[in-house]
Amino acid sequence: MSTISSPTGHQLPEEAIGVLSADGYIDPTDSAKDFLDDATAIDHERVAEMYRLMANTRRIDQEGVHLQRQGQLVLWTPSLGQEAAQAGAVTALEDRDWIFPTYREHVMARGRGIPDKNVFDFFRGAVHAGWNPNDYNMQPYTVVLAAQVPHAAGFGWGIAQQQRGWTDARRAAEGRVAIACFGDGASTQGGIHEAMVFAASFDAPVVFFVQNNYWAISTPFEVQSKVPLFKRAEGYGFDGFAVDGNDPIATAAVMDRAVDHARRGGGPVLVEAHTYRMGAHTTADDPTKYRTSEEEKQYAQADPMVRTEQYLRRRFDYTDAFFDEVEAQGEQLAASLRENIVDADDTVSLREKFDLVYAEEHSLVATQSAAYDRWMEDEQAS
Ligand SMILES: Cc1ncc(C[n+]2csc(CCOP(=O)(O)OP(=O)(O)O)c2C)c(N)n1
Known part of the structure; x- marks a missing residue:
């Protein structure tokens, strides 16, 4: 597989769309040309919104690890390192669109306004699902790998039926899209293949969003697939894109276009966001058993939070006042979560x-x- 080294040392396929350098300068990859204007036109409000979602989730994510260690949660699945990919994706959606998540989409859950307590109740084993999907247009977290992807394809098929005969203007204003989230490991499940064939056959408005974080527990990506995942789209008859998933504006621009294509009746799109799972797979995992600290240090340079902060400072003159305020908000969220979770006695027997x-x-x-x-x-x- 031909790869390029991004300015961060992050290995990306040569077709990957990337816009920002590790320190927040505009430094596009060769494949980014077609998306550069869209990415750099993303206004400061959206970048700041993405930063806030990412930073608050990272703070709560840390709390998740601590609470599990203190016996308050059964398990926790860190999203550490994958925040920009998820922020780019969730901010590309309208509220009426539906998200079909795995078990790691914490930034997307926050983007949908799902309270932390609801997410954590799932990981306490207190409830079967943390929230009513109809309240947030987000399905419950799904632990059975890829099970949610055929669900998204079926849901997308339903949308396509409902929207038959709609004008372009109506599709743009009211059309809905389903986004199917999955990981590089899940990408080899049979259900994904069926979902992609089905969605293509019926022009279902589904965006297949794979976060390639390079590891499926201890299985590295090079064992998982001999080709970049975005290339599979061609075999199913729709477009596929690879994007630097640690670059929020590149991911947002690619997801905007993918969602718009699906919304207008163009059928499915596959987006492969290249990111890195900086934490353990779950709190039950010890990554030192299968990957080196050199690798972890290398990818730490591609930290999406640092990049987003630097971009806001350099391009939009954001100052400490903003970053301090977001940090204080994160502390407050963490404190109130602890208060609601620690020794809570609302568990269903x-x-x-x-x-x-x-x-x-x-x-x-x-x-x-x-x-x-x-x-x-x-x-x-x-
Ligand atoms: C059908 C099924 N098989 C196996 C598992 C066990 N399992 C849980 S997570 C995981 C790896 C998933 O890796 P990936 O899809 O890359 O997502 P990530 O956890 O890295 O976000 C495996 C094998 C499962 N949950 N479901």
Whole structure:
């Protein structure tokens, strides 16, 4: 696979669209020409919004690791390092669009206004899903790899049916898009193939958004795929783009165009955002077992937060006042989250959970429920 070294030492396919250098200067890759005007036209308000989403999520992400270590969460999935990719994607959407996430889209959840407590309740094992999808147009986090991608394709097909016969103007004003998020590891699941074929066949308005963070737990990307993932789109008959996912304005510009294409009835698009999972896969993982500290140091230079901050300072004259205010907001969010989470006694009991699996009684659940009751009786008797 031909790669270029971005100014950060981040390896990208030669077709990757990138605009910013590590220190926030405009320094486009050869493939960025067609997106450069759009990326640099993104106004300071949107860049600042992306920064705020990224910074606050990073603060809460850190809290997630701490709370898990303190026994308050069952598990936590850090989004550390992937914030720009997600911020570019979520700010490209309208509220009426639907997000089909994995288990790591914390910036996107924040972008949708989902309270931290709801996200954390999922990781406490307190609820089956942290929020009502209809309230935020965002599906629950999905742990079964790629399961959400055929869902997005089916949802997109439904949208395409509803919007049949709409004028271009109506599509632009009211049309909806589904974004299917997945990782490089999940990209090799069979369901993704089926979803891409299906979405292409029916011109479903789906943006397939893969965050290639180079690792699927301990499996490196070069084992996962011999070609950059964006190239697969051609085989399905739609456009694919590779973007430097640690560059917020490049990602935003590429996602804007992908979403617009789908919204106007042009069918699906695949966007591969090249990023890096700077943290562990989850709090149950120890990356020192399979990757070197040299590699981690190299990618630390591509930190999307640093780049976004530098761009705001250099291009738009943002000062400490803004960054201090965002930091204080993050501290406040973290404090209020801790207050709501630590030793919270609103967890649904295991007994109650049996009643929440299906709307109607199910024989298998009834059998398990009875076994649980017998086990509890034995426990109490002993
Ligand atoms: C169907 C299925 N198979 C295996 C797993 C176990 N598993 C959880 S995460 C993961 C790696 C996923 O890597 P990737 O798709 O690159 O996403 P990332 O976690 O890096 O964001 C695996 C194998 C699972 N959750 N679901």
